[in-house]
Amino acid sequence: MAKIIAGMGTSHVPGVGAAMDNGKTDEAYWKELFAGFAPLRDWHKQNVPDVNIIVYNDHATYYSLDSYSTFTIGVAEEFQPADEGWGPRKVPVVKGHPELAWHLVEQLMAEEFDMSVAGSLDVDHGLTVPLSIAYDQPQEWPTAVVPLCVNVIQHPLPTALRCYKLGQAIGRAVASFPEDISVGIWGTGGLSHQLGGERAGVINAEFDTAFLDNLVSDPEANSRLSHTDFIREAGCEGVEMIMWNVMRGALNKQVKEIYRLYHIPVSATAYGAIILENT
């Protein structure tokens, strides 16, 4: 049987990928953040699962106004880094895991989550930056990936509770996968940030810290937050944090916090990361 070994939450700010791709990580602006990545990367070196389910969002790359799905699972053999307007990132191709991906689609549909299925999906910084944060700059990514894309841009969005419940269903689906493989689940995006409008740059460390604390010990509190709570308190794009609820829902009730990183600023964002192990 497949087993979820741990969950990671991480912001997926494109600037982090650009800093790595352009060799700027030693610059003063980036030094402290990348020093903070060191213990996280050490943990990832010791804990490489067979597959990572990466919950992320597309940023007007694959999806746009002409059609939008709430939850999408990528079932392809591989996923190419996308051209987001400045050419694709020069990072390895992301290898898929069609067996687990299709198992998730089938199990989640049976649990009444109506998933979209993507057989050809170019992945943007929302997915590739977390890989870079965890695994640095390898020739090939060390794990297969099942991309799970959530609409957090074009309202109406799935609720924070729906995301948490989806995570719980993913937990059950992984447990029923017949092969003995290890699985990681990552929630990405956030933490507080607003990129558009006169209020651009708004940060709320108190809200972010409460969200991270609740993620560990009271995840249901995070599932009761409304979209307006996120927009008002954590900025318009802070609503990405609902994707961390998917990750948390897939873990056991009791988890052990292994590592936490919180750093202001990365571009216009409060950067957050957390590693939670199932106990």
Next chain:
Amino acid sequence: MTARDYDDVPGTYVLDSRQYRRGYALNMFLMSLNKAEGRDEFAKDEKAYMSKFKVTDAQMDAVLSRDYLELLKLGANVYYTFKLVSHDKQPPQVMYGKMSNPELSFDEFQAMMMAGGRPIEGNRSKKEQG
């Protein structure tokens, strides 16, 4: 159209059905800059390229003058607007600063972020701002 409970959050443009309908053509034009062919054609003649999309004159003017805040007011979403900023090879902080009220330079916006970001106090509700 239906009012939303986030309408009283100041300086915030949510991509909901209202913004979607206002900005459909504009966002689809911006989306086309994801492709190298679109970027090349736009670079050759911005106005001619945009006229292939059903953008309004006001939207076209806002693109030509890189008035990012006006673009949001006319229906653009910030993730689509990034395509224009990237095309211009500008760091995003240039756009963030230009949209800010009051307007901030790149350096001023960076300094605000380095100091902990724009404070949430006073920025939760239009009521707080009087």
